[in-house]
Amino acid sequence: MNHQTHNKLVNFIWSIADDCLRDVYVRGKYRDVILPFVVLRRIDSLLEETKDRVMEEVQFQKGTLGQAVLDPRGLQKASGYVFYNTSPWTMEKLKGTATNSQQKLVANFEEYLDGFSDNVKEIIGKFKLREQIRHMAAKDVLLDVLEKFTSSYINLTPKEKKDPEGRTLPALSNLGMGYVFEELIRKFNEENNEEAGEHFTPREVIRLMTKLIFEPIKDQLPPAITIYDPACGTGGMLTESENLLVEEEEGYGYKGDVYLYGKEINDETYAICKSDMMIKGKNPGHIRVGSTLSTDEFSGLSFHFMLSNPPYGKSWATEQKYIKDGKEVIDPRFRVRLKDYWGNVETVDATPRSSDGQLLFLMEMVSKMKPVNKRLSGSRIASVHNGSSLFTGDAGSGESNIRRYIIENDWLEAIIQLPNNMFYNTGITTYIWLLDNNKPEHRKGKVQLIDAGNLYRKLRKNLGNKNCEFAPEHIELITRAYLENWDSAPEDSLLKVKQFRNEDFGYYKVNIERPRRLKVQFTPEAIETLRYDKSLQTPMQALYETYGEKVYAGLSAYADEISHRSEREGWELNKKQIAKLLDADTWQQQKVLYEAAQQLAAHFGDRVFMDFNRFSEELDEALKTLNLSLSAAQKKNLMQAVSVYDAQAEKVVKKKEKLQGDKLSKLLDHLGCKEEELPYFGYYPSGKKGEYIVYESETDLRDAEQIGLNENILDYFLREVQPHVPEAWIDLDSVKMGYEVSFNKYFYQHTPLRPVEEIAGDLWTLEQEAEGLLKEILGC
Incomplete structure (x- = not known):
């Protein structure tokens, strides 16, 4: 079917909504009738030719065999499809009941629907078609819609036919039917300002993806192929990939069996996809409905090829309870094993932030890759993502761990940047990720980046946000650059291409610490803060100013008043915190600390300590002299209250450690440095043989450095940090490894100002x- 004929058919079906459904449905609800009727009429037209054989089989099973329950296998054989209808009705015959009442038409229509096989009944249920039929009958438009869909001026059958004027109406192939489905969905969504891209991926993008995953191994295809899409929508990826495989002229002329699998969360699009599979003679049981992330529907299965355009920027918060138990990931698809900086293998979280679950779909596909051995040759994946999947998430985050897991296992072959405004529901830049767990030798350890952002042709008319497309020659050029493994593109090409080693995308994130320097003085302002729990400073201070010494007897009598005040003044307290405020023990504990601080203030007077270590020693002596007993937590709170950072103060010692013999040798091996370089890692000689000082770090002065995996951390520190901050050191316990990909960084070309x-x-x-x-x- 050519483009003109396709548009004519779509426009005819589209016109049914305005002709028949105006004033009966609001415009946003037209699709609830049109889409299921398109599916129903397509199935009905396929069954027309074998209707008599099916009825004969029904009579045979009921009469001759006397079966109360019909055998679906005989009925499927009679119909020639995996679906059938055992009622005497077709949509053409239903139209003949026009002389009877609407009630009779509805009864006949429902008998017709009841005659379908279970797989069609499920689709009818997902569309809620019975409710629509009753509603249309009540509004006296059911017959009008039925007549339109059985009109002799449109052809929804797989065979060519003539209209009443003798004009040829081309056959509608299964592929053409898929185009009709998705074009109607796009038009309805565009009409309603909804996101068409949730269901519809441009065909030229799918064509590119399929060529990229099949072309490199077209001569080594297995005798049977499995293809999977975890966010299959109406099945466009699955349909197009099979078409490329089996096409003789433009495809690979594949003669083996192709098994298609998919999962879709939206009932309507699932129904369309499943009906499409049935029409093609595929196993409709391979298409499942529900959330891919919540349930591992195809657990235990692996697939040769996987293609997907998962939703991006979409929250998966409602699915977290199936993936995580608290903070612990319980779904093995989203747990990965990675080595830390010291080479220790650990299981880490591979889940992105809850606001965007697109990388979870990629991990779902990764979890279903076939192993590589003598019998199996692995799997290939093509998946569309937006830019956030390339760089969102710091080192150690779920997003970074996913990228790291894929790249360190050497599965990422290439990433192709697509032009803006390529998709119907978004103008943002998108990228195709290509994965292969059986890379050819010349690709091992490397990733190819292809920038095709300037390779497109403009559409004559925008389709939603889509204002451009790939021409066939564009697809061929990108495919060629990929197959020939270009490291650069010709100067006259609109493509930009570069090759990178896997480790080029990785980096260490390292904390650079500086010593804490504290000045200590018992000032009235510092002492006053100890009257209140630090975590409840604001409300406790406000309540003390209101109730004075009454707080030490407890504030239960004022519970309602305090609760209302908390809301009024925006304290944002939970029930546990309010209970703590009302409890006399909370206030008494702080009173003990406050009074102890007053005694210590009298003892130390106006003295100012510029050496916190000296103060700590004198504080212990003072507590003994004054016979004051403080817990470790109380003592810590007191010391924090009376001390402030001062760049002129002495460094605060955290501990002193003996490092000699084997202990020293192991540490030097561990750090990969010489003994005189230990200060760069926070170990400073104390002056005593074998003793080293470790200082407290000042968190407010902490810096995080991002260092490429190709560079030695110490070399970077000595070159970039130590000359500027001589007293800084490297906290190797903080080292995390991360991965990100930046097209702007690798392909940006500065244009000088005129x-x-x-x-x-x-x-x-x-x-x-x-x-x-x-x-x-x-x-x-």
């Missing part, structure tokens, strides 16, 4: 042209 003189010259020229035009208009 000289001022050149700009001024252009402005002068434009001014003269404008003046000339004005004179011409005024005739002077």
